[in-house]
Amino acid sequence: xxxxxxxxxxxxxxxxxxxxxxxxxxxxxxxxxxxxxxxxxxxxxxxxxxxxxxxxxxxxxxxxxxxxxxxxxxxxxxxxxxxxxxxxxxxxxxxxxxxxxxxxxxxxxxxxxxxxxxxxxxxxxxxxxxxxxxxxxxxxxxxxxxxxxxxxxxxxxxxxxxxxxxxx
Numbered sequence: 001x002x003x004x005x006x007x008x009x010x011x012x013x014x015x016x017x018x019x020x021x022x023x024x025x026x027x028x029x030x031x032x033x034x035x036x037x038x039x040x041x042x043x044x045x046x047x048x049x050x051x052x053x054x055x056x057x058x059x060x061x062x063x064x065x066x067x068x069x070x071x072x073x074x075x076x077x078x079x080x081x082x083x084x085x086x087x088x089x090x091x092x093x094x095x096x097x098x099x100x101x102x103x104x105x106x107x108x109x110x111x112x113x114x115x116x117x118x119x120x121x122x123x124x125x126x127x128x129x130x131x132x133x134x135x136x137x138x139x140x141x142x143x144x145x146x147x148x149x150x151x152x153x154x155x156x157x158x159x160x161x162x163x164x165x166x167x168x
Contacts, residue, residue, distance in 0.1 A: 030151035041145040
């Protein structure tokens with residue numbers, strides 16, 4: 001098969017073939033978790049404190065205090081039924097960490113389609129968004145349970161822009 005000055009159908013077929021192969025190489029597809037992993041994910045999603053401990057790892061290594069349990073119950077109610085409440089705890093008791101992980105939880109589990117992050121400064125709000133982006137692109141436990149989200153975020157290096165045909 002010669003490719004020199006060939007302008008006939010052989011050249012066009014080869015060019016189409018190469019273009020199709022290049023397009024297929026750019027396509028990223030996720031693999032759904034097995035049944036056991038899906039069952040674990042479903043069980044965890046029904047219990048916010050357990051989900052936080054499982055995916056939050058070292059951030060939630062200590063047992064929940066009564067205050068934490070009360071606040072997590074309020075958060076769960078706000079997620080399912082709506083509503084707002086004020087959250088006050090002493091410094092270092094995990095308010096920001098809980099907020100970051102709960103935001104990841106509601107997005108990954110589909111409890112909310114959109115989340116508006118409001119903080120004292122734009123830098124603090126951006127740090128929450130950056131934290132969630134980092135977890136989605138780097139956390140192995142989140143990747144095991146939510147490959148339909150994490151695979152694509154990893155493939156695009158966390159950037160929202162993608163090439164035509166890149167993701168399916």
